[in-house]
Amino acid sequence: MEAFTRLTGLVAPIDRPNVDTDAIIPKQFLKSIKRSGFGPNLFDEWRYLDKGEPDKANEGRPLNPDFILNQPRYQGAQILLARDNFGCGSSREHAPWAIYDYGFRAVIAPSFADIFYGNSAKNGLLLVTLSAEIVERLFNDTRATPGYALTIDLGAQTVTTPAGEIFQFDYAAGLKHRMLNGLDDIGMTLQKADAIRAYEAKRKQSAPWLFAET
Amino acid sequence: MTARTLYDKLWDAHLVEQFDDGAALIYIDRHIAHEVTTPQAFEGLKLAGRGLWRRAATVAVSDHNVPTRDIHHISDPVAKVQLETLARNCREHRITHFDIGDVRQGIVHVTGPEQGWSLPGMTIVCGDSHTATNGALGALAFGIGTSEVEHVMATQTLVLRKARNMLIEVSGTLRPGVSAKDLILAIIGRIGTAGATGHTMEYAGEAISRLSMEERMTVCNMSIEAGGRAGLVAVDDKTIAYVEGRPGAPKGEEWTQAVAAWRELHSDPGAHFDTVVRLDASEIEPQVTWGTSPEMVLPISGRVPDPAAETDEVRRTGIAGALKYMGLTPGTPLAEIPIDKVFIGSCTNSRIEDLRAAAAVVKGKRLAANVTLAMVVPGSGLVKRQAEAEGLDRVFLDAGFEWREPGCSMCLGMNPDQLLPGERCASTSNRNFEGRQGHGGRTHLVSPAMAAAAGIAGHFVDVQKV
Ligand code: SF4
Numbered sequence: 032m033e034a035f036t037r038l039t040g041l042v043a044p045i046d047r048p049n050v051d052t053d054a055i056i057p058k059q060f061l062k063s064i065k066r067s068g069f070g071p072n073l074f075d076e077w078r079y080l081d082k083g084e085p086d087k088a089n090e091g092r093p094l095n096p097d098f099i100l101n102q103p104r105y106q107g108a109q110i111l112l113a114r115d116n117f118g119c120g121s122s123r124e125h126a127p128w129a130i131y132d133y134g135f136r137a138v139i140a141p142s143f144a145d146i147f148y149g150n151s152a153k154n155g156l157l158l159v160t161l162s163a164e165i166v167e168r169l170f171n172d173t174r175a176t177p178g179y180a181l182t183i184d185l186g187a188q189t190v191t192t193p194a195g196e197i198f199q200f201d202y203a204a205g206l207k208h209r210m211l212n213g214l215d216d217i218g219m220t221l222q223k224a225d226a227i228r229a230y231e232a233k234r235k236q237s238a239p240w241l242f243a244e245t
Numbered sequence: 246m247t248a249r250t251l252y253d254k255l256w257d258a259h260l261v262e263q264f265d266d267g268a269a270l271i272y273i274d275r276h277i278a279h280e281v282t283t284p285q286a287f288e289g290l291k292l293a294g295r296g297l298w299r300r301a302a303t304v305a306v307s308d309h310n311v312p313t314r315d316i317h318h319i320s321d322p323v324a325k326v327q328l329e330t331l332a333r334n335c336r337e338h339r340i341t342h343f344d345i346g347d348v349r350q351g352i353v354h355v356t357g358p359e360q361g362w363s364l365p366g367m368t369i370v371c372g373d374s375h376t377a378t379n380g381a382l383g384a385l386a387f388g389i390g391t392s393e394v395e396h397v398m399a400t401q402t403l404v405l406r407k408a409r410n411m412l413i414e415v416s417g418t419l420r421p422g423v424s425a426k427d428l429i430l431a432i433i434g435r436i437g438t439a440g441a442t443g444h445t446m447e448y449a450g451e452a453i454s455r456l457s458m459e460e461r462m463t464v465c466n467m468s469i470e471a472g473g474r475a476g477l478v479a480v481d482d483k484t485i486a487y488v489e490g491r492p493g494a495p496k497g498e499e500w501t502q503a504v505a506a507w508r509e510l511h512s513d514p515g516a517h518f519d520t521v522v523r524l525d526a527s528e529i530e531p532q533v534t535w536g537t538s539p540e541m542v543l544p545i546s547g548r549v550p551d552p553a554a555e556t557d558e559v560r561r562t563g564i565a566g567a568l569k570y571m572g573l574t575p576g577t578p579l580a581e582i583p584i585d586k587v588f589i590g591s592c593t594n595s596r597i598e599d600l601r602a603a604a605a606v607v608k609g610k611r612l613a614a615n616v617t618l619a620m621v622v623p624g625s626g627l628v629k630r631q632a633e634a635e636g637l638d639r640v641f642l643d644a645g646f647e648w649r650e651p652g653c654s655m656c657l658g659m660n661p662d663q664l665l666p667g668e669r670c671a672s673t674s675n676r677n678f679e680g681r682q683g684h685g686g687r688t689h690l691v692s693p694a695m696a697a698a699a700g701i702a703g704h705f706v707d708v709q710k711v
Binding site: 032062064065066067086124153215216217218220221223224226227230231234237238239240241242243244245 | 261262270272274284285288289292293295298299301302303304322323326327330340341362364366367392395396399400401402404493495499500502503506
């Protein structure tokens with residue numbers, strides 16, 4: 032997992048509450064055997080005018096001109112600005128995979144769905160919770176200012192506007208340690224590699240047959 | 246030293262580190278992979294630039310998507326990609342893999358014990374809930390999710406919380422015609438599908454000691470349907486005789502050493518169990534499920550229950566809903582329910598003894614006219630070969646049954662073997678959930694002998710009386 036320390040990135044707003052995981056990545060894409068490559072199908076139903084299929088090429092599909100992420104000014108955005116209860120619905124981990132694969136590294140919203148929150152942290156996607164009033168202001172500023180970028184500093188737990196205004200956000204210490212160091216579950220366990228090796232060495236003595244070739 | 250249960254011993258032997266929050270790092274001896282739940286795990290490893298912690302600990306077999314008629318013709322492109330992906334991942338990581346066409350290929354939980362991939366005293370995981378089957382060998386075996394599969398491949402460990410201990414003590418002897426499948430269905434009927442939630446189940450007592458290894462596998466297999474993540478049977482002479490000589494079994498000096506260690510794999514006298522359930526095997530009749538959950542089960546002498554007789558509101562609507570889906574009328578004797586199809590197979594009941602039991606019922610008889618399809622799907626290529634050597638395939642074919650290639654088949658219908666809407670099936674599999682065997686399909690879980698007898702009679706029938 033990639034570490035998240037500090038990011039200055041273009042902001043794209045998605046102005047609706049309760050964006051669910053089926054909207055983030057529709058269910059037909061779950062048949063995939065992969066965990067990467069979902070970016071082109073992020074928000075598939077909103078983004079394109081036709082129906083997306085897992086084995087269909089996305090280049091050349093008719094884009095919905097009204098969908099915000101299709102606007103030229105938001106291309107290359109790394110921070111998604113969203114409304115309440117973002118990521119509700121099914122537990123599919125494909126949702127954060129798709130958001131991340133598209134290029135976003137952080138989502139700012141007044142609240143997030145629980146499972147989505149956990150899944151995002153596991154996959155290096157930073158979710159920043161700010162009050163509804165602040166989010167409202169960020170929406171207005173983003174719309175009013177082409178090229179509007181925010182700086183997120185996870186170490187300091189701050190979001191800084193182009194005008195230099197600073198907003199503090201909460202982030203659990205355990206998760207923060209993992210995000211800052213790029214540690215996923217496996218990375219955490221691998222910090223115990225010595226203990227695992229010591230266990231194996233001992234076990235090999237008492238039960239060598241468990242280590243036979245296959 | 247305090248008295249420990251078998252589960253306690255297995256847990257202690259695999260403890261790498263105990264964490265303060267109650268979780269623990271547990272070492273995993275064996276990971277068995279199949280095509281459905283592993284592709285994202287392999288890709289995750291690649292994306293993170295990680296390799297396998299211990300290559301030889303992982304072995305693989307294709308099963309869920311395998312076609313059982315013409316094994317080399319896979320009609321579903323998604324299934325094909327999954328199978329090919331497993332083969333490629335195994336090649337890349339030099340993992341032993343039994344692919345389609347290999348006589349050793351079979352259902353993952355049949356192949357594991359058969360090959361000696363699963364041994365007593367091991368921790369065994371697989372991305373499939375019926376991994377509990379391997380607990381019959383006195384191993385701690387349980388199903389895991391895809392991210393855990395990746396975790397095991399990368400670290401050879403899992404972060405787990407210890408479950409509670411449950412003892413299922415079965416006294417007496419099963420009557421003739423009553424099988425291990427009837428026993429586990431009766432246990433589930435008694436404790437419910439959530440009865441063992443949070444527990445590791447140990448099956449013990451006279452009736453369990455009398456079971457063959459394959460029968461113990463059938464019992465442990467359905468622990469998950471009782472809510473338990475793992476099921477266990479203590480090691481005895483039968484266990485050791487079963488393991489001896491298998492390809493993965495230790496040899497020579499190591500064998501002697503292993504057997505000595507395995508002899509300790511039983512619960513100590515006086516060990517504490519959080520929950521104890523006692524049953525008398527001699528009271529158990531052949532079982533048939535009538536609903537859409539494995540706990541909706543009754544003896545063959547029973548009748549379809551009446552929701553109106555149920556006082557509990559939630560249960561009443563549950564029964565009514567199940568009967569509606571199953572197309573059954575309250576009060577109908579189970580022995581009068583006609584069937585359309587028979588499925589003999591799945592990781593619960595596709596081993597040689599299962600096929601023998603079914604063949605014994607079928608021998609010299611013909612499939613009933615109202616039964617449109619009866620299929621026998623051996624659990625592995627080796628089971629199939631053994632059955633053919635004993636002439637069982639002829640017995641089935643002569644009676645009008647189909648004799649298929651090994652795989653999961655109609656247990657979940659990921660391949661073309663599926664029920665059509667409204668079709669009723671006597672099935673030896675483990676789940677009777679709505680749509681499990683095909684959209685709108687109606688599944689009745691039974692033993693191999695009961696499924697065979699239903700095929701011959703055209704309706705459920707007490708195999709004790711056949
Ligand atoms: S036979 Fe059925 S239950 Fe067993 S592994 Fe295959 S699909 Fe799962």
